[in-house]
Amino acid sequence: MFSSADKVAGQGVGSAYKELINLLKERLSDKFEIKINDYGRSDLSHYHTIDPQFYLSTFSKKRGRKIGYVHFLPETLEGSIKLPEPAKSIFYKYVINFYKRMDQIVVVNPTFIDKLVAHGLDRKKIKYIPNFVSTENFYEKSAEEKKAFRKKIGVPEDKFIVFGDGQVQERKGIDDFYKLAKGNPDIQFIWAGGFSFGKITDGYDRYKDMIDNAPKNMKFTGIVDRNELVDYYNACDLFLLPSYDELFPMSVLEAFACGAPVLLRDLDLYRAIIYGYYQPARNYSDMNDFINKAAAHRDILKAFKKKSREATEQYSEDNLSKIWYEFYTDQYKIAKRDK
Structure with missing residues:
Protein backbone atom coordinates (compact mmCIF):
# COMPACT_ATOMS: atom_id res chain seq x y z
CA MET A 1 0.00 0.00 0.00
CA PHE A 2 1.23 3.46 -0.90
CA SER A 3 -0.67 6.34 0.66
CA SER A 4 -0.44 9.70 2.39
CA ALA A 5 -4.25 9.96 2.62
CA ASP A 6 -4.25 9.99 6.41
CA LYS A 7 -1.95 13.01 6.62
CA VAL A 8 -4.71 15.51 5.79
CA ALA A 9 -7.64 15.43 8.22
CA GLY A 10 -11.26 15.75 7.19
CA GLN A 11 -11.21 14.26 3.70
CA GLY A 12 -13.00 11.19 2.39
CA VAL A 13 -9.93 9.70 0.71
CA GLY A 14 -8.30 9.21 4.09
CA SER A 15 -11.44 7.66 5.52
CA ALA A 16 -11.78 5.19 2.63
CA TYR A 17 -8.11 4.26 2.93
CA LYS A 18 -8.33 3.61 6.67
CA GLU A 19 -11.44 1.48 6.24
CA LEU A 20 -9.75 -0.72 3.64
CA ILE A 21 -6.56 -1.14 5.67
CA ASN A 22 -8.55 -2.09 8.77
CA LEU A 23 -10.65 -4.54 6.79
CA LEU A 24 -7.59 -6.27 5.33
CA LYS A 25 -5.79 -6.47 8.67
CA GLU A 26 -8.82 -7.74 10.57
CA ARG A 27 -10.28 -10.14 8.03
CA LEU A 28 -7.62 -11.05 5.47
CA SER A 29 -4.28 -10.84 7.29
CA ASP A 30 -3.88 -14.60 6.91
CA LYS A 31 -4.26 -14.27 3.12
CA PHE A 32 -2.00 -11.32 2.33
CA GLU A 33 1.19 -9.81 3.68
CA ILE A 34 0.49 -6.09 3.83
CA LYS A 35 3.15 -3.39 3.99
CA ILE A 36 2.59 0.35 3.96
CA ASN A 37 4.88 2.79 2.11
CA ASP A 38 7.58 0.11 1.92
CA TYR A 39 9.71 0.19 -1.21
CA GLY A 40 10.84 -3.42 -0.97
CA ARG A 41 9.86 -5.92 -3.64
CA SER A 42 6.15 -6.77 -3.83
CA ASP A 43 3.76 -8.72 -6.02
CA LEU A 44 1.17 -5.95 -5.98
CA SER A 45 1.52 -2.24 -5.32
CA HIS A 46 -1.71 -0.43 -4.55
CA TYR A 47 -1.45 3.37 -4.87
CA HIS A 48 -4.08 5.30 -2.91
CA THR A 49 -2.66 8.80 -3.46
CA ILE A 50 -0.70 10.41 -6.28
CA ASP A 51 2.40 11.65 -4.43
CA PRO A 52 5.42 12.44 -6.67
CA GLN A 53 7.61 9.92 -4.84
CA PHE A 54 5.00 7.25 -5.51
CA TYR A 55 4.93 8.22 -9.19
CA LEU A 56 8.70 7.78 -9.43
CA SER A 57 8.45 4.39 -7.75
CA THR A 58 6.22 3.12 -10.56
CA PHE A 59 9.30 2.91 -12.80
CA SER A 60 10.90 0.29 -10.53
CA LYS A 61 10.52 -3.40 -11.38
CA LYS A 62 10.17 -4.07 -7.64
CA ARG A 63 6.66 -2.71 -7.68
CA GLY A 64 5.12 -5.76 -9.35
CA ARG A 65 1.62 -5.18 -10.70
CA LYS A 66 0.56 -1.56 -10.10
CA ILE A 67 -2.99 -0.80 -8.93
CA GLY A 68 -4.28 2.76 -8.86
CA TYR A 69 -7.19 3.93 -6.71
CA VAL A 70 -9.09 6.78 -8.39
CA HIS A 71 -10.68 9.08 -5.82
CA PHE A 72 -10.79 12.13 -8.08
CA LEU A 73 -10.26 13.42 -11.61
CA PRO A 74 -9.07 16.86 -12.71
CA GLU A 75 -12.63 18.02 -13.35
CA THR A 76 -13.72 17.01 -9.84
CA LEU A 77 -11.09 19.30 -8.33
CA GLU A 78 -12.91 22.35 -9.71
CA GLY A 79 -14.51 24.15 -6.79
CA SER A 80 -12.19 22.39 -4.32
CA ILE A 81 -8.75 23.90 -4.70
CA LYS A 82 -7.62 27.04 -6.46
CA LEU A 83 -4.40 26.84 -8.48
CA PRO A 84 -2.97 29.50 -10.79
CA GLU A 85 -2.02 28.75 -14.36
CA PRO A 86 0.18 27.12 -15.57
CA ALA A 87 0.41 25.11 -12.31
CA LYS A 88 -3.22 24.01 -12.70
CA SER A 89 -2.75 22.56 -16.21
CA ILE A 90 0.50 20.86 -15.24
CA PHE A 91 -1.07 19.28 -12.16
CA TYR A 92 -4.12 18.05 -14.06
CA LYS A 93 -1.90 16.38 -16.68
CA TYR A 94 0.15 14.81 -13.91
CA VAL A 95 -2.98 13.28 -12.36
CA ILE A 96 -3.93 11.54 -15.60
CA ASN A 97 -0.34 10.47 -16.29
CA PHE A 98 -0.21 8.89 -12.84
CA TYR A 99 -3.32 6.85 -13.59
CA LYS A 100 -1.90 5.82 -16.96
CA ARG A 101 1.17 4.41 -15.19
CA MET A 102 -1.08 1.82 -13.52
CA ASP A 103 -1.67 -1.73 -14.74
CA GLN A 104 -5.11 -1.75 -13.12
CA ILE A 105 -7.45 1.03 -12.01
CA VAL A 106 -10.09 0.81 -9.26
CA VAL A 107 -12.92 3.35 -9.17
CA VAL A 108 -15.40 3.79 -6.31
CA ASN A 109 -18.17 4.90 -8.65
CA PRO A 110 -19.02 3.30 -12.03
CA THR A 111 -19.84 6.70 -13.57
CA PHE A 112 -16.10 7.42 -13.57
CA ILE A 113 -15.30 4.63 -15.99
CA ASP A 114 -16.42 6.55 -19.10
CA LYS A 115 -14.65 9.68 -17.88
CA LEU A 116 -11.37 7.81 -17.47
CA VAL A 117 -11.76 6.28 -20.93
CA ALA A 118 -12.28 9.80 -22.30
CA HIS A 119 -8.94 10.71 -20.69
CA GLY A 120 -7.28 7.91 -22.66
CA LEU A 121 -7.32 4.97 -20.23
CA ASP A 122 -8.16 1.41 -21.30
CA ARG A 123 -11.69 0.42 -20.25
CA LYS A 124 -10.58 -3.21 -19.76
CA LYS A 125 -8.19 -2.12 -17.03
CA ILE A 126 -10.82 -0.33 -14.93
CA LYS A 127 -12.84 -2.04 -12.18
CA TYR A 128 -15.55 -0.69 -9.90
CA ILE A 129 -15.37 -1.53 -6.18
CA PRO A 130 -17.59 0.54 -3.85
CA ASN A 131 -16.56 2.17 -0.58
CA PHE A 132 -17.78 0.88 2.77
CA VAL A 133 -17.58 1.76 6.46
CA SER A 134 -17.03 -0.32 9.58
CA THR A 135 -20.21 -0.89 11.57
CA GLU A 136 -18.02 -1.23 14.65
CA ASN A 137 -17.15 2.46 14.36
CA PHE A 138 -20.42 3.74 12.87
CA TYR A 139 -23.58 2.35 14.40
CA GLU A 140 -26.91 3.34 15.94
CA LYS A 141 -26.67 4.48 19.55
CA SER A 142 -29.31 4.30 22.25
CA TYR A 315 -22.29 -2.16 1.57
CA SER A 316 -21.27 -4.33 4.50
CA GLU A 317 -17.77 -5.35 5.47
CA ASP A 318 -18.68 -9.00 4.82
CA ASN A 319 -19.58 -8.29 1.20
CA LEU A 320 -16.62 -6.02 0.56
CA SER A 321 -14.06 -8.34 2.17
CA LYS A 322 -15.06 -11.03 -0.36
CA ILE A 323 -14.82 -8.57 -3.24
CA TRP A 324 -11.38 -7.32 -2.22
CA TYR A 325 -10.11 -10.86 -1.60
CA GLU A 326 -11.17 -11.94 -5.10
CA PHE A 327 -9.76 -8.77 -6.65
CA TYR A 328 -6.30 -9.02 -5.08
CA THR A 329 -6.15 -12.77 -5.77
CA ASP A 330 -6.98 -12.21 -9.44
CA GLN A 331 -4.40 -9.41 -9.68
CA TYR A 332 -1.78 -11.70 -8.12
CA LYS A 333 -2.52 -14.40 -10.72
CA ILE A 334 -2.14 -11.88 -13.54
CA ALA A 335 1.14 -10.60 -12.05
CA LYS A 336 2.55 -14.14 -11.89
CA ARG A 337 1.36 -14.94 -15.41
CA ASP A 338 2.95 -11.81 -16.86
CA LYS A 339 6.18 -12.44 -14.95
Whole structure:
Protein backbone atom coordinates (compact mmCIF):
# COMPACT_ATOMS: atom_id res chain seq x y z
CA MET A 1 0.00 0.00 0.00
CA PHE A 2 1.23 3.46 -0.90
CA SER A 3 -0.67 6.34 0.66
CA SER A 4 -0.44 9.70 2.39
CA ALA A 5 -4.25 9.96 2.62
CA ASP A 6 -4.25 9.99 6.41
CA LYS A 7 -1.95 13.01 6.62
CA VAL A 8 -4.71 15.51 5.79
CA ALA A 9 -7.64 15.43 8.22
CA GLY A 10 -11.26 15.75 7.19
CA GLN A 11 -11.21 14.26 3.70
CA GLY A 12 -13.00 11.19 2.39
CA VAL A 13 -9.93 9.70 0.71
CA GLY A 14 -8.30 9.21 4.09
CA SER A 15 -11.44 7.66 5.52
CA ALA A 16 -11.78 5.19 2.63
CA TYR A 17 -8.11 4.26 2.93
CA LYS A 18 -8.33 3.61 6.67
CA GLU A 19 -11.44 1.48 6.24
CA LEU A 20 -9.75 -0.72 3.64
CA ILE A 21 -6.56 -1.14 5.67
CA ASN A 22 -8.55 -2.09 8.77
CA LEU A 23 -10.65 -4.54 6.79
CA LEU A 24 -7.59 -6.27 5.33
CA LYS A 25 -5.79 -6.47 8.67
CA GLU A 26 -8.82 -7.74 10.57
CA ARG A 27 -10.28 -10.14 8.03
CA LEU A 28 -7.62 -11.05 5.47
CA SER A 29 -4.28 -10.84 7.29
CA ASP A 30 -3.88 -14.60 6.91
CA LYS A 31 -4.26 -14.27 3.12
CA PHE A 32 -2.00 -11.32 2.33
CA GLU A 33 1.19 -9.81 3.68
CA ILE A 34 0.49 -6.09 3.83
CA LYS A 35 3.15 -3.39 3.99
CA ILE A 36 2.59 0.35 3.96
CA ASN A 37 4.88 2.79 2.11
CA ASP A 38 7.58 0.11 1.92
CA TYR A 39 9.71 0.19 -1.21
CA GLY A 40 10.84 -3.42 -0.97
CA ARG A 41 9.86 -5.92 -3.64
CA SER A 42 6.15 -6.77 -3.83
CA ASP A 43 3.76 -8.72 -6.02
CA LEU A 44 1.17 -5.95 -5.98
CA SER A 45 1.52 -2.24 -5.32
CA HIS A 46 -1.71 -0.43 -4.55
CA TYR A 47 -1.45 3.37 -4.87
CA HIS A 48 -4.08 5.30 -2.91
CA THR A 49 -2.66 8.80 -3.46
CA ILE A 50 -0.70 10.41 -6.28
CA ASP A 51 2.40 11.65 -4.43
CA PRO A 52 5.42 12.44 -6.67
CA GLN A 53 7.61 9.92 -4.84
CA PHE A 54 5.00 7.25 -5.51
CA TYR A 55 4.93 8.22 -9.19
CA LEU A 56 8.70 7.78 -9.43
CA SER A 57 8.45 4.39 -7.75
CA THR A 58 6.22 3.12 -10.56
CA PHE A 59 9.30 2.91 -12.80
CA SER A 60 10.90 0.29 -10.53
CA LYS A 61 10.52 -3.40 -11.38
CA LYS A 62 10.17 -4.07 -7.64
CA ARG A 63 6.66 -2.71 -7.68
CA GLY A 64 5.12 -5.76 -9.35
CA ARG A 65 1.62 -5.18 -10.70
CA LYS A 66 0.56 -1.56 -10.10
CA ILE A 67 -2.99 -0.80 -8.93
CA GLY A 68 -4.28 2.76 -8.86
CA TYR A 69 -7.19 3.93 -6.71
CA VAL A 70 -9.09 6.78 -8.39
CA HIS A 71 -10.68 9.08 -5.82
CA PHE A 72 -10.79 12.13 -8.08
CA LEU A 73 -10.26 13.42 -11.61
CA PRO A 74 -9.07 16.86 -12.71
CA GLU A 75 -12.63 18.02 -13.35
CA THR A 76 -13.72 17.01 -9.84
CA LEU A 77 -11.09 19.30 -8.33
CA GLU A 78 -12.91 22.35 -9.71
CA GLY A 79 -14.51 24.15 -6.79
CA SER A 80 -12.19 22.39 -4.32
CA ILE A 81 -8.75 23.90 -4.70
CA LYS A 82 -7.62 27.04 -6.46
CA LEU A 83 -4.40 26.84 -8.48
CA PRO A 84 -2.97 29.50 -10.79
CA GLU A 85 -2.02 28.75 -14.36
CA PRO A 86 0.18 27.12 -15.57
CA ALA A 87 0.41 25.11 -12.31
CA LYS A 88 -3.22 24.01 -12.70
CA SER A 89 -2.75 22.56 -16.21
CA ILE A 90 0.50 20.86 -15.24
CA PHE A 91 -1.07 19.28 -12.16
CA TYR A 92 -4.12 18.05 -14.06
CA LYS A 93 -1.90 16.38 -16.68
CA TYR A 94 0.15 14.81 -13.91
CA VAL A 95 -2.98 13.28 -12.36
CA ILE A 96 -3.93 11.54 -15.60
CA ASN A 97 -0.34 10.47 -16.29
CA PHE A 98 -0.21 8.89 -12.84
CA TYR A 99 -3.32 6.85 -13.59
CA LYS A 100 -1.90 5.82 -16.96
CA ARG A 101 1.17 4.41 -15.19
CA MET A 102 -1.08 1.82 -13.52
CA ASP A 103 -1.67 -1.73 -14.74
CA GLN A 104 -5.11 -1.75 -13.12
CA ILE A 105 -7.45 1.03 -12.01
CA VAL A 106 -10.09 0.81 -9.26
CA VAL A 107 -12.92 3.35 -9.17
CA VAL A 108 -15.40 3.79 -6.31
CA ASN A 109 -18.17 4.90 -8.65
CA PRO A 110 -19.02 3.30 -12.03
CA THR A 111 -19.84 6.70 -13.57
CA PHE A 112 -16.10 7.42 -13.57
CA ILE A 113 -15.30 4.63 -15.99
CA ASP A 114 -16.42 6.55 -19.10
CA LYS A 115 -14.65 9.68 -17.88
CA LEU A 116 -11.37 7.81 -17.47
CA VAL A 117 -11.76 6.28 -20.93
CA ALA A 118 -12.28 9.80 -22.30
CA HIS A 119 -8.94 10.71 -20.69
CA GLY A 120 -7.28 7.91 -22.66
CA LEU A 121 -7.32 4.97 -20.23
CA ASP A 122 -8.16 1.41 -21.30
CA ARG A 123 -11.69 0.42 -20.25
CA LYS A 124 -10.58 -3.21 -19.76
CA LYS A 125 -8.19 -2.12 -17.03
CA ILE A 126 -10.82 -0.33 -14.93
CA LYS A 127 -12.84 -2.04 -12.18
CA TYR A 128 -15.55 -0.69 -9.90
CA ILE A 129 -15.37 -1.53 -6.18
CA PRO A 130 -17.59 0.54 -3.85
CA ASN A 131 -16.56 2.17 -0.58
CA PHE A 132 -17.78 0.88 2.77
CA VAL A 133 -17.58 1.76 6.46
CA SER A 134 -17.03 -0.32 9.58
CA THR A 135 -20.21 -0.89 11.57
CA GLU A 136 -18.02 -1.23 14.65
CA ASN A 137 -17.15 2.46 14.36
CA PHE A 138 -20.42 3.74 12.87
CA TYR A 139 -23.58 2.35 14.40
CA GLU A 140 -26.91 3.34 15.94
CA LYS A 141 -26.67 4.48 19.55
CA SER A 142 -29.31 4.30 22.25
CA ALA A 143 -31.88 7.02 22.85
CA GLU A 144 -30.14 7.91 26.12
CA GLU A 145 -26.76 8.27 24.39
CA LYS A 146 -28.30 10.51 21.74
CA LYS A 147 -29.97 12.62 24.41
CA ALA A 148 -26.69 12.96 26.32
CA PHE A 149 -24.80 14.14 23.25
CA ARG A 150 -27.43 16.73 22.40
CA LYS A 151 -27.08 18.07 25.93
CA LYS A 152 -23.29 18.14 25.51
CA ILE A 153 -23.47 20.28 22.36
CA GLY A 154 -26.23 22.49 23.76
CA VAL A 155 -29.13 21.46 21.51
CA PRO A 156 -32.56 20.81 23.09
CA GLU A 157 -33.88 17.25 22.90
CA ASP A 158 -36.89 18.23 20.78
CA LYS A 159 -34.98 20.49 18.37
CA PHE A 160 -34.91 19.29 14.75
CA ILE A 161 -31.27 18.87 13.65
CA VAL A 162 -30.02 18.83 10.08
CA PHE A 163 -26.43 17.61 9.95
CA GLY A 164 -23.87 17.63 7.15
CA ASP A 165 -20.15 17.08 6.96
CA GLY A 166 -17.24 17.44 4.60
CA GLN A 167 -14.71 20.04 3.60
CA VAL A 168 -15.96 23.62 3.55
CA GLN A 169 -15.90 24.33 -0.17
CA GLU A 170 -18.21 25.23 -3.04
CA ARG A 171 -18.29 21.69 -4.47
CA LYS A 172 -19.87 20.40 -1.26
CA GLY A 173 -22.87 22.69 -1.71
CA ILE A 174 -22.09 24.53 1.50
CA ASP A 175 -23.76 27.70 0.14
CA ASP A 176 -27.14 25.96 -0.01
CA PHE A 177 -26.63 24.46 3.45
CA TYR A 178 -25.91 27.93 4.85
CA LYS A 179 -28.87 29.45 3.00
CA LEU A 180 -31.15 26.73 4.42
CA ALA A 181 -30.00 27.59 7.92
CA LYS A 182 -30.71 31.30 7.43
CA GLY A 183 -34.14 30.54 6.01
CA ASN A 184 -35.15 28.17 8.81
CA PRO A 185 -34.22 29.82 12.13
CA ASP A 186 -36.26 27.29 14.17
CA ILE A 187 -34.20 24.35 12.88
CA GLN A 188 -30.66 23.58 14.07
CA PHE A 189 -28.08 23.14 11.29
CA ILE A 190 -24.65 21.66 12.02
CA TRP A 191 -21.75 21.27 9.59
CA ALA A 192 -18.71 19.23 10.63
CA GLY A 193 -15.67 20.02 8.52
CA GLY A 194 -13.17 22.69 7.74
CA PHE A 195 -10.44 23.76 5.34
CA SER A 196 -8.41 20.59 4.81
CA PHE A 197 -6.39 22.37 2.11
CA GLY A 198 -6.03 25.64 4.01
CA LYS A 199 -5.96 28.89 2.11
CA ILE A 200 -5.69 27.24 -1.32
CA THR A 201 -9.29 26.09 -0.84
CA ASP A 202 -11.32 27.69 -3.62
CA GLY A 203 -13.27 30.61 -2.09
CA TYR A 204 -11.41 30.43 1.23
CA ASP A 205 -11.92 34.10 2.23
CA ARG A 206 -15.65 34.04 1.49
CA TYR A 207 -16.24 30.81 3.41
CA LYS A 208 -14.10 31.98 6.32
CA ASP A 209 -16.33 35.05 6.57
CA MET A 210 -19.41 32.81 6.32
CA ILE A 211 -18.23 30.72 9.27
CA ASP A 212 -17.35 33.78 11.35
CA ASN A 213 -20.79 35.32 10.78
CA ALA A 214 -23.03 32.26 10.92
CA PRO A 215 -26.59 32.67 12.25
CA LYS A 216 -27.35 31.37 15.76
CA ASN A 217 -28.94 28.17 14.46
CA MET A 218 -25.90 27.28 12.33
CA LYS A 219 -22.90 25.58 13.94
CA PHE A 220 -19.60 25.02 12.15
CA THR A 221 -17.67 22.53 14.25
CA GLY A 222 -14.43 22.57 12.28
CA ILE A 223 -12.74 19.27 11.42
CA VAL A 224 -14.08 16.49 13.67
CA ASP A 225 -12.24 13.24 14.34
CA ARG A 226 -14.01 10.27 12.73
CA ASN A 227 -14.39 8.64 16.13
CA GLU A 228 -16.55 11.59 17.21
CA LEU A 229 -18.60 11.89 14.03
CA VAL A 230 -20.71 8.89 15.04
CA ASP A 231 -22.30 11.03 17.77
CA TYR A 232 -23.38 13.72 15.30
CA TYR A 233 -24.91 11.20 12.90
CA ASN A 234 -26.86 9.68 15.78
CA ALA A 235 -27.99 12.99 17.23
CA CYS A 236 -29.36 14.42 13.98
CA ASP A 237 -32.89 14.00 12.65
CA LEU A 238 -31.73 14.30 9.04
CA PHE A 239 -28.38 14.03 7.27
CA LEU A 240 -27.96 16.40 4.31
CA LEU A 241 -25.13 16.42 1.78
CA PRO A 242 -25.90 19.06 -0.88
CA SER A 243 -22.74 18.38 -2.94
CA TYR A 244 -22.67 19.13 -6.65
CA ASP A 245 -20.05 16.48 -7.34
CA GLU A 246 -18.93 13.38 -5.46
CA LEU A 247 -17.57 9.88 -6.06
CA PHE A 248 -18.87 7.62 -3.32
CA PRO A 249 -18.98 9.90 -0.26
CA MET A 250 -17.91 8.20 2.94
CA SER A 251 -20.11 10.57 4.93
CA VAL A 252 -23.25 9.12 3.33
CA LEU A 253 -22.18 5.56 4.17
CA GLU A 254 -21.41 6.67 7.72
CA ALA A 255 -24.84 8.28 8.02
CA PHE A 256 -26.51 5.12 6.70
CA ALA A 257 -24.63 2.98 9.23
CA CYS A 258 -25.86 5.19 12.07
CA GLY A 259 -29.47 4.89 10.90
CA ALA A 260 -29.77 8.56 9.92
CA PRO A 261 -32.33 9.48 7.22
CA VAL A 262 -30.43 10.87 4.21
CA LEU A 263 -31.24 13.79 1.90
CA LEU A 264 -28.98 14.30 -1.13
CA ARG A 265 -28.79 16.50 -4.18
CA ASP A 266 -30.12 14.40 -7.07
CA LEU A 267 -26.92 13.44 -8.90
CA ASP A 268 -26.42 10.81 -11.61
CA LEU A 269 -23.58 9.24 -9.65
CA TYR A 270 -25.87 8.58 -6.67
CA ARG A 271 -28.44 6.89 -8.91
CA ALA A 272 -25.73 4.49 -10.04
CA ILE A 273 -24.79 3.31 -6.53
CA ILE A 274 -27.36 4.10 -3.82
CA TYR A 275 -30.62 4.82 -5.62
CA GLY A 276 -33.65 4.11 -3.45
CA TYR A 277 -31.87 4.56 -0.13
CA TYR A 278 -32.16 8.36 0.15
CA GLN A 279 -34.47 11.30 -0.54
CA PRO A 280 -33.32 13.11 -3.73
CA ALA A 281 -33.56 16.88 -4.15
CA ARG A 282 -33.00 18.73 -7.41
CA ASN A 283 -32.18 22.09 -5.86
CA TYR A 284 -32.39 24.36 -2.83
CA SER A 285 -36.17 24.57 -3.07
CA ASP A 286 -36.57 20.78 -2.96
CA MET A 287 -34.23 20.53 0.02
CA ASN A 288 -36.07 23.27 1.87
CA ASP A 289 -39.47 21.69 1.19
CA PHE A 290 -38.41 18.25 2.43
CA ILE A 291 -36.70 19.61 5.55
CA ASN A 292 -39.81 21.56 6.50
CA LYS A 293 -42.06 18.59 5.77
CA ALA A 294 -39.88 16.27 7.86
CA ALA A 295 -39.64 18.75 10.74
CA ALA A 296 -43.41 19.10 10.83
CA HIS A 297 -44.17 15.39 10.34
CA ARG A 298 -41.25 13.45 11.79
CA ASP A 299 -42.93 10.08 11.34
CA ILE A 300 -42.09 10.17 7.63
CA LEU A 301 -38.44 9.76 8.55
CA LYS A 302 -39.03 6.26 9.92
CA ALA A 303 -39.12 4.87 6.38
CA PHE A 304 -35.82 6.57 5.59
CA LYS A 305 -34.18 5.15 8.70
CA LYS A 306 -35.19 1.71 7.40
CA LYS A 307 -33.68 2.53 4.00
CA SER A 308 -30.41 3.53 5.68
CA ARG A 309 -30.23 0.18 7.46
CA GLU A 310 -30.84 -1.61 4.15
CA ALA A 311 -28.05 0.37 2.49
CA THR A 312 -25.68 -0.59 5.28
CA GLU A 313 -26.40 -4.27 4.62
CA GLN A 314 -25.69 -3.76 0.91
CA TYR A 315 -22.29 -2.16 1.57
CA SER A 316 -21.27 -4.33 4.50
CA GLU A 317 -17.77 -5.35 5.47
CA ASP A 318 -18.68 -9.00 4.82
CA ASN A 319 -19.58 -8.29 1.20
CA LEU A 320 -16.62 -6.02 0.56
CA SER A 321 -14.06 -8.34 2.17
CA LYS A 322 -15.06 -11.03 -0.36
CA ILE A 323 -14.82 -8.57 -3.24
CA TRP A 324 -11.38 -7.32 -2.22
CA TYR A 325 -10.11 -10.86 -1.60
CA GLU A 326 -11.17 -11.94 -5.10
CA PHE A 327 -9.76 -8.77 -6.65
CA TYR A 328 -6.30 -9.02 -5.08
CA THR A 329 -6.15 -12.77 -5.77
CA ASP A 330 -6.98 -12.21 -9.44
CA GLN A 331 -4.40 -9.41 -9.68
CA TYR A 332 -1.78 -11.70 -8.12
CA LYS A 333 -2.52 -14.40 -10.72
CA ILE A 334 -2.14 -11.88 -13.54
CA ALA A 335 1.14 -10.60 -12.05
CA LYS A 336 2.55 -14.14 -11.89
CA ARG A 337 1.36 -14.94 -15.41
CA ASP A 338 2.95 -11.81 -16.86
CA LYS A 339 6.18 -12.44 -14.95
